[in-house]
Amino acid sequence: RSMATAARKSLTIGLIPADGIGKEVIPAARTAIEAVGSDIPPPKFVDLVAGFEHFTRKGVALPEETIEVLKNDCDCALFGSVSSPSKKVAGYSSPIVALRKILDLYANIRPVVSVSPDPSKPSAVDMIVVRENTECLYVKQEQQTVGEHGREARATRLITERASTRIGQMAFELALARPRKHLTVIHKSNVLSITDGLFRESVRAIPAKEPRFEAVTVAEQLVDSAVYRLFREPQIYDVMVAPNLYGDILSDAAAALVGSLGVVPSVNAGDSFVMGEPVHGSAPDIYGQGIANPVASIRSAALMLRHLGYTQAADRIDNAVDSVLREGQFLTPDLNGSAKTVQVADAIVKRI
Numbered sequence: 001r002s003m004a005t006a007a008r009k010s011l012t013i014g015l016i017p018a019d020g021i022g023k024e025v026i027p028a029a030r031t032a033i034e035a036v037g038s039d040i041p042p043p044k045f046v047d048l049v050a051g052f053e054h055f056t057r058k059g060v061a062l063p064e065e066t067i068e069v070l071k072n073d074c075d076c077a078l079f080g081s082v083s084s085p086s087k088k089v090a091g092y093s094s095p096i097v098a099l100r101k102i103l104d105l106y107a108n109i110r111p112v113v114s115v116s117p118d119p120s121k122p123s124a125v126d127m128i129v130v131r132e133n134t135e136c137l138y139v140k141q142e143q144q145t146v147g148e149h150g151r152e153a154r155a156t157r158l159i160t161e162r163a164s165t166r167i168g169q170m171a172f173e174l175a176l177a178r179p180r181k182h183l184t185v186i187h188k189s190n191v192l193s194i195t196d197g198l199f200r201e202s203v204r205a206i207p208a209k210e211p212r213f214e215a216v217t218v219a220e221q222l223v224d225s226a227v228y229r230l231f232r233e234p235q236i237y238d239v240m241v242a243p244n245l246y247g248d249i250l251s252d253a254a255a256a257l258v259g260s261l262g263v264v265p266s267v268n269a270g271d272s273f274v275m276g277e278p279v280h281g282s283a284p285d286i287y288g289q290g291i292a293n294p295v296a297s298i299r300s301a302a303l304m305l306r307h308l309g310y311t312q313a314a315d316r317i318d319n320a321v322d323s324v325l326r327e328g329q330f331l332t333p334d335l336n337g338s339a340k341t342v343q344v345a346d347a348i349v350k351r352i
């Protein structure tokens with residue numbers, strides 16, 4: 001779905017590197033956007049802060065100013081990565097989870113595509129994981145109590161018909177635009193018959209209400225079996241749609257099929273705003289060494305521009321990334337190379 005307006009005189013892009021390697025890969029994505037020149041309106045970049053590191057310094061993970069600037073001044077944004085701690089920290093809550101809700105970015109679209117060694121041949125892996133982005137266990141309603149046998153912890157898992165229907169519509173739309181036009185609905189409704197049952201029913205009900213989607217073939221799969229088949233026969237998948245947690249896990253797993261989490265992009269999309277975001281996290285183990293793979297962020301920038309309707313600019317970035325990966329001279333260590341982040345970004349920018 002395109003949000004392009006022919007009338008845009010400039011493109012204001014919020015940059016939120018956040019934590020760890022986000023601070024290394026988002027500047028690389030910026031250089032790729034700058035390189036497309038007149039294929040997009042002149043970009044204006046606005047540096048914004050958020051993240052756990054910001055929280056430790058200033059006591060706030062997602063400043064009000066960041067939210068206001070995104071809402072009022074930006075056409076789109078790029079988010080890097082965040083290092084939320086595994087244990088509860090008083091006053092802290094994940095800024096990316098919050099941003100997706102505040103900006104109503106209800107769809108997390110994660111294409112997982114391998115680069116074919118021969119550009120004339122199709123990619124061996126070519127799928128899109130469409131993850132619902134606003135509810136499921138990510139409503140973060142957790143509590144701990146003390147029961148008869150000790151501590152007990154509970155989390156609310158919210159699935160609504162509205163959110164399941166709109167993510168389903170987005171997934172049908174994406175499937176309809178692809179050659180295979182095939183959608184797999186992921187759930188676990190044999191166990192969670194009420195929550196996953198509602199997700200499944202809501203998505204399956206869509207073609208009867210929107211007949212143009214009848215051109216899409218629909219399959220469904222239990223999430224555990226989907227993971228198994230993802231590794232055994234990834235070619236069966238075209239577009240997959242899943243509740244939030246399953247989609248998060250499936251897309252990380254699918255990244256193993258294309259060499260590295262460092263190459264998998266995403267956008268968080270709503271009806272009026274889009275935010276690119278690499279699927280990988282903040283990687284504290286390699287942060288500071290300058291060896292983070294910038295490809296996921298650069299491809300996220302391309303995906304964001306594609307979502308806004310700037311197809312030519314997005315194609316130029318993606319083609320440049322494909323060439324660099326195919327040539328194999330500038331690869332970061334996650335892809336068994338020894339290149340630095342800036343060398344990979346420079347090689348891509350030269351080819352754009």
Ligand code: GGG
Pocket residue numbers: 079080081082083084094095096097277278279280281282
């Ligand atoms: N760019 C994705 C990312 O930062 N992933 C790490 C993650 O999911 N952290 C948990 C969180 O804080 O939301």
